Amino acid sequence: MENMIEVISLEKIFGKKQALNNVSFQVKKGETFGFLGPSGSGKTTTIKILTGQMRPTAGTAKVFGEPVSKLNTPEYRKRFGVVTDNSGLYARLTIYDNLKLYADLYGTSLQRIDEALEAVNLGSEKKTQVAKLSKGMTQRVLLARTLLHKPELLFLDEPTSALDPANSKHIHNGLKELNRQGTTIFLTTHDMEEADHLCSQVAFLNKGVVQLLDEPKQLKKQYREEVIGLELKDGRELELPLQSSSAEEIQQYISREMVERIYTKEPTLGDIFVEVTGRELV
Amino acid sequence: MTFSVKRFMAIFQKDLKDLYRNMYVSSTALMPLIFAVIYGRMDNVTIEMHLFVISMSLALVGTFLQCAMIAEEKEKNTLRGLMLSPATLTEILSGKSAVTILITVIVTGISMFIMDFSFSGRIGLMAGIVLSLIFFIALGTWMGLITRSVLEASVYILPVMFIFGMGNMFIMFAEQYAFLQILEYTPGLQLQEIVELEDAGAGFGELWKPFAIIGAWAAAMVVLAAVTFKKRMMD
Numbered sequence: 001m002e003n004m005i006e007v008i009s010l011e012k013i014f015g016k017k018q019a020l021n022n023v024s025f026q027v028k029k030g031e032t033f034g035f036l037g038p039s040g041s042g043k044t045t046t047i048k049i050l051t052g053q054m055r056p057t058a059g060t061a062k063v064f065g066e067p068v069s070k071l072n073t074p075e076y077r078k079r080f081g082v083v084t085d086n087s088g089l090y091a092r093l094t095i096y097d098n099l100k101l102y103a104d105l106y107g108t109s110l111q112r113i114d115e116a117l118e119a120v121n122l123g124s125e126k127k128t129q130v131a132k133l134s135k136g137m138t139q140r141v142l143l144a145r146t147l148l149h150k151p152e153l154l155f156l157d158e159p160t161s162a163l164d165p166a167n168s169k170h171i172h173n174g175l176k177e178l179n180r181q182g183t184t185i186f187l188t189t190h191d192m193e194e195a196d197h198l199c200s201q202v203a204f205l206n207k208g209v210v211q212l213l214d215e216p217k218q219l220k221k222q223y224r225e226e227v228i229g230l231e232l233k234d235g236r237e238l239e240l241p242l243q244s245s246s247a248e249e250i251q252q253y254i255s256r257e258m259v260e261r262i263y264t265k266e267p268t269l270g271d272i273f274v275e276v277t278g279r280e281l282v
Numbered sequence: 283m284t285f286s287v288k289r290f291m292a293i294f295q296k297d298l299k300d301l302y303r304n305m306y307v308s309s310t311a312l313m314p315l316i317f318a319v320i321y322g323r324m325d326n327v328t329i330e331m332h333l334f335v336i337s338m339s340l341a342l343v344g345t346f347l348q349c350a351m352i353a354e355e356k357e358k359n360t361l362r363g364l365m366l367s368p369a370t371l372t373e374i375l376s377g378k379s380a381v382t383i384l385i386t387v388i389v390t391g392i393s394m395f396i397m398d399f400s401f402s403g404r405i406g407l408m409a410g411i412v413l414s415l416i417f418f419i420a421l422g423t424w425m426g427l428i429t430r431s432v433l434e435a436s437v438y439i440l441p442v443m444f445i446f447g448m449g450n451m452f453i454m455f456a457e458q459y460a461f462l463q464i465l466e467y468t469p470g471l472q473l474q475e476i477v478e479l480e481d482a483g484a485g486f487g488e489l490w491k492p493f494a495i496i497g498a499w500a501a502a503m504v505v506l507a508a509v510t511f512k513k514r515m516m517d
Binding site: 048051053054055072074075077078082084086087088089090091092093097100101102104105106107145 | 284286288289291292293295296299300303304358359360362363364365366367368369370515516517
């Protein structure tokens with residue numbers, strides 16, 4: 001499958017601080033790739049390099065098969081979209097006026113404004129002045145702005161960090177739909193549930209180093225504890241090996257109607273991150 | 283290099299709409315009009331007074347408006363959005379400059395109307411104003427790029443206003459303070475030179491020096507603004 005992003009031995013040094021150290025990964029067409037790490041781990045630096053806003057110190061970064069230095073043309077910029085945590089809107093203008101500017105810049109029809117606003121659950125707010133929006137609504141307008149031109153590749157830097165659970169879910173569904181339609185998504189987040197829900201592949205970035213890269217399902221399989229947990233009605237909790245030999249014992253508890261709950265001990269991506277890096281995701 | 287009229291117009295319309303709602307910045311455009319009303323009520327309005335108000339319009343409206351628009355785009359993180367869109371450097375800067383040019387021309391025109399000044403037959407002066415406007419807008423662009431907020435831009439505009447906007451007034455003290463002689467090379471004083479030469483019946487061939495000086499200011503500032511903008515595109 002075609003690579004949308006190809007990063008080989010990428011390095012970025014700010015003064016004496018090494019922000020990225022020998023980072024390598026590929027993002028295939030149609031994939032939702034999660035770049036996970038705590039604040040200051042190098043996620044935003046990577047997005048800046050991949051979108052041509054920053055030059056790497058060493059290594060290769062290619063987007064659409066071309067070096068990122070070639071991304072500074074209108075033709076390339078029409079093919080990708082970016083939402084970062086410091087993207088801004090024109091506060092004195094309405095949501096519609098903000099989106100109309102970008103619809104004109106990208107050469108898309110004005111009808112797309114309504115469609116993009118519907119996708120972020122803001123269809124009825126288009127005449128509202130941006131200055132009157134909450135942080136979460138502003139974030140949704142920024143997402144709508146990025147969806148206007150249906151980019152082939154979408155860079156999202158913490159897209160739901162300011163949103164409540166209901167709106168996060170709405171955005172997640174919208175992103176899944178966009179991905180189904182063929183958009184490749186490069187997502188940075190420290191929300192492991194979000195990554196688990198959306199990403200087909202994740203990379204753990206810690207202090208500028210990619211420490212793990214795999215499918216969430218594979219990671220959970222690799223790091224899970226091979227036990228079955230039983231919570232009994234008398235309050236006791238038992239852990240039995242995930243083997244056929246445990247079946248008889250479990251059956252006995254069930255037949256005596258002693259079982260409150262049965263569960264497997266599958267780690268979350270957050271648990272795996274802590275185990276691999278020794279750091280919490282904050 | 284591509285230039286899209288649609289993208290240029292999109293930026294122009296957005297900035298015009300935004301400026302209309304920005305009372306803090308747009309009210310600055312009233313200053314030359316206030317001076318025009320004051321001077322216009324005098325019995326004897328000299329050409330120096332006209333040129334003072336013209337220079338004031340160019341510095342205060344041309345430079346400050348452009349500077350404040352760009353500084354605010356940086357302050358609110360909207361400039362990065364434009365830079366990541368398909369709009370090119372030329373489209374972004376020309377779209378913004380078109381708004382500044384429009385308002386500067388309107389303010390200068392109304393000011394001169396209030397002062398009962400006619401541009402009729404003053405082709406040299408008009409050409410000089412157009413060339414100066416390029417300098418003042420490029421200066422505003424550069425200042426907008428190096429300042430971090432509209433508030434900072436409001437402070438930075440003060441020396442520009444004194445040197446370039448009020449140079450025609452301060453030159454009177456050049457005999458007492460020798461360092462003020464440098465003001466003779468400012469675009470405002472060169473406009474005065476053009477008017478004096480025109481009034482003395484000089485042809486275009488004799489006007490080359492003031493035009494060359496204003497042209498040099500404009501060229502240097504355009505290059506400085508373009509280089510700074512390109513640098514700002516990268517973190």
